[in-house]
Amino acid sequence: MPKDGIGASTVRREDVRFLTGKGRYTADINLRHQTYAVFCRSDIAHGRINSIDTAAAMAMPGVLAIMTGADFAAMGGNPAGWHIPSRDGSAMREPKRPVLAHGKVRHVGDAYAIVVAETLEQARDAAAAVNADITELEAIVDMAAAVANPGHRVHDEIDGNLAFDWGWIEDNRAAVDAAFAAAPHVTTLELTNNRLAPNAMETRASIGDYDPGTGDYKLYTTSQNPHLSRLLIAAFVMGIPENKLTVVAPDVGGGFGSKIYHYGEEAAVLAASKALERPVKWVADRSEAFLSDAHGRDHVTKIQLALDKQGNFLALRTETLANVGAYLSNFSTATPTFLHGTLMAGPYRTPLVYVNVKAVFTNTAPVDAYRGAGRPEATYSIERVIDKAAHELGLDPLAIRRQNFIQPDQYPYTTPVGLVYDTGNYNATLDKMIELADIAGFEKRAAASKAKGKLRGIGYSTWIEACGIAPSNLVGVLGARVGLYDAATVRVNATGNISVMTGAHSHGQGHETVFPQIVADMLGVPASSVDIVHGDTSKIPFGMGSYGSRSLAVCGTAITKAVDKIIAKGKKIAAHMLEAAEGDIEFKDGKFSVAGTDKAKAFGEIAFSAYVPHNYPLETLEPGLEETAFYDPANFTYPAGAYACEVEVDPDTGKVTVESFTCADDFGNVINPLIVQGQVHGGVAQGIGQALLENVAYDAQGQLLSGSYMDYTMPRADDLPFYTVDHSCNTPCTHNPLGVKGCGEAGAIGSPPAVINAVVNALQRGGHKAVTHIEMPATPARVWAAMNA
Amino acid sequence: MTKISMTVNGKAVSGEVEGRTLLSAFLREELGLRGTHIGCDTSQCGACAVHLDGQLVKSCTVLAMDAAGGAVTSIEGMQNADGSLSVIQAAFQEHHGLQCGFCTPGMVMATAALLKVNPKPTEAEVRHHLEGNICRCTGYHNIVKAVLAASGQDVSAIAAE
């Protein structure tokens, strides 16, 4: 195994600062003369703002400024990134999402004022004294009721509370319905994909720093995506030139999607900083995070699978209500559509698929992409309905999956929902999973559980996803308002060490370790001589950030393209220095050599020559050794895998214990196995969390019932087992040079159905034959109720 | 404001606090020891964990004045005297027991507290002990593995690659 190049389980260099308390997150930054901001947030779900009296608060000690929604009314709105038209061709309905609520508050936690003071406690004291006169309106919380009562409106101008009613693919609808009408067997399942709070352990934080001398704005913020934030804030919200705004995201303490988006607090601290000509710092507390971070999932779905009596899939259709909350967050319209509907073929040959999604406004926090984003919802629906179908037809749940797999000789495979899978081998990962999970030994383990008075069950999921987001021309056709390429600059310094500017931004994925592995491997230099620069729009050419399992496949590829250019230029320099034809220069193991001779120049000599061009082809070649590449992927990457979960259920209390969890994944080539495994572990834990523990709950008045860790169940160490993960069955991606696929979301996509299938299996084996489904999270109380229905 | 003194990472320190100043705020804002993190406001996540007079505590749930006169060890005091990573810190790096790093200081402090009283914990004991430290990134697999490794136990059988 290479020591620190591609394929090595290199330990992470960034760990040293994190382990010694020297990481620097946004909340750790303190600027000279800094002030502190606190937001006033609505404590009712829906109301009309009559007036906001700030006089008393303004008079309190240390208070410097109070701004309300009215102060931002002239600014633009925070837009949705994708336009999703309805089935009837009508445009998506996009209400303005203001920096601060104006006119109405639309969810508990909707911010309507920012209070800035000399100290944090002074700002808190004053925020409590801001007096908002708000007339409470009936809260719209339940999606079905929201759609059924056009008179009750989250946004006054939108009757029926629908952003869109989307059909995919609409032209296939009639054929799908006809297949269902003729099908020998139809399995129907209604299920809920529970709403989750992302809960990065670092809460959101922002510092606005306006320079009155230059008119430049600088924003330090917790972002997975600094360039997109710059674009949204500058061009859409604040109307300032993009080149007058710098966005810096320092160390970011987890994101899972929630820090992709631009939030109003960022614009508010920038505006307040300009008004005060002092830095303005805001750090969310956890309660605010629960109220105001974009949540994830929240689909209610009816899925139907048509089969013949032998279990061959004939057609699949779904109807989904997707909660978008009170406003359209940046990716909220893409998540339930093109990150969901397009995945409904799964790894199967189902010939006919139709997906309908209605996006519903409610008086709840905005819902957007959370780890997996649409693909967990799709996978859960498919993998649950397959299990139910297998049960109804008396077929083995693994056999029914296997018989419907797309076969290795069918690639590239065009699905009926618009994707072209480039490669895969689903039998291989399934076989590996069966081996690692010791499926053959299950009955023995079940007997041991029974002897202890426990019910044991096993559940599976064979999943696929589309990630490495995304081919710009394709997503453009689908409604994206941005491109989803990425960029990198590789700067070889005169002394031979290397800075790599990347548009990816790590929030735990280990880019500072992995990207140098790639560069070191390509250039034949030690990885320790390569450093990553990220998270600062003033230092990086451009970038679309880290999400959608795109960092390596897209941003990493941009790095390789820039390194290719470095090598190409190096060959020109070497040809000159070695007095040979450029075509005769080979680059290998860090040396440029003339083919068939022992004449060679080390990489460092070429770099030095580029900056000290005394013997250099100056008439045809610029000095310097720095190259930038933009890379736009030709396709998504399609990681896939087979998961098995074994659970024990306590029949007296309903408590489910995950006894084992096994993953056999195909991520194509793997750069750093240690990190890839860590990504799978984390994803699986979040998936188990969704399946058994986590739930954002609102009551009928739109009050958040799960607003702290007292009521929102975060997975803890004693909720989870050691996992068995494997990525040996790999089919390299065919369209990126590294042959890599995304791995960041896999665990969260594949695991929830495996868990629920296991729970249902345990109950059925335990004699509760009537239980064909159990909703997530399968809490002890819910499982007990199912057993005692 | 009241002046308080205590010992932090072996050094005598003092600073001005209000009644409501939390130990975490004293460490972060007054002393600039920003490795102690704030991840929640209900005393559950453990990112702010430090040792106070040898006991593991959540510094966000101790008043600075109540800790006055005490001895605090924070993450900044956990390296070896020569600046190298301690056995626990090295095990976390070796076994990829951290990703975003935000919960990590608390995890290291909790681990140190455990190994002091239970030098060879079982997997179940490690998981139970970490009940008050929430990590969102790792799924705990590599954290538990790192703790077991830091205790000198063989972890090679855990999780076949």
Added chain:
Amino acid sequence: MHNFDFVKPATVADAARALSADGAQALSGGQTLLPTMKARLAQPSVIVSLTGISEIKGVCAVDGGVSVGAATPHAVVAAEVGKYYPALAKLAGGIGDPAVRSRGTLGGSLANNDPAACYPSAVLASAAVVHTNKRKIAADDYFQGMFSTALEEGEIITSVTFAIPEKAAYVKFDQPASRFALTGVFVAKHKGGVRVAVTGASNNGVFRWTEAEAALSASFAASAVESLTVSAEDMISDLHGSAAYRANLVKVLTKRAVTAAH
């Protein structure tokens, strides 16, 4: 949180004087009070820390039982009470998490009387006596419903004396998020009969399940409660479990506690 004056007396007498001030509030381990104050749900003007009073800390054997100082942290109870009263030590070792157990105290828990706290069940099942700076209060008189106790304004718990049963066990079923007791049952077999105290389940706070006590006094075996039913009336119903679910847990955990008792 709102600001306040902070005092840290060294004696119970000084603490009592400090607590006579307007808006004064005693602070023990602070593991519940401080988060409550952070949320601005409590606004004391004076905080009287009890953590500096050595006379109300520690564990000692007393005639027929064990006395635990009110300001003794859970971790100390877990470590030091086991030789006298293993079930109580085990309960203390299961409260919260290790950091909470370093700070949180018996007295703080009892003064707050959270309906999902663990300690009240031990005090009630043990027929313990709550000692204050003014008097002694029998457990049966002390708990007066959710967050309500017999304590008067400014009264300070100094210690609790537990009678040591012949056999006892506490079994807790965690509320999955907070790790408080969704329901917890403490069963104690005394010479004079069995006491069964239930926490976490009832809208009225900790309570004794008297039917089970009678059945178990007649026959101390899990099977003795099999035929009993627990009414869901007055049980807590929330995100984490319905009233019926909690009623079920009361019986299941009682049986488990009887089986575990030693």
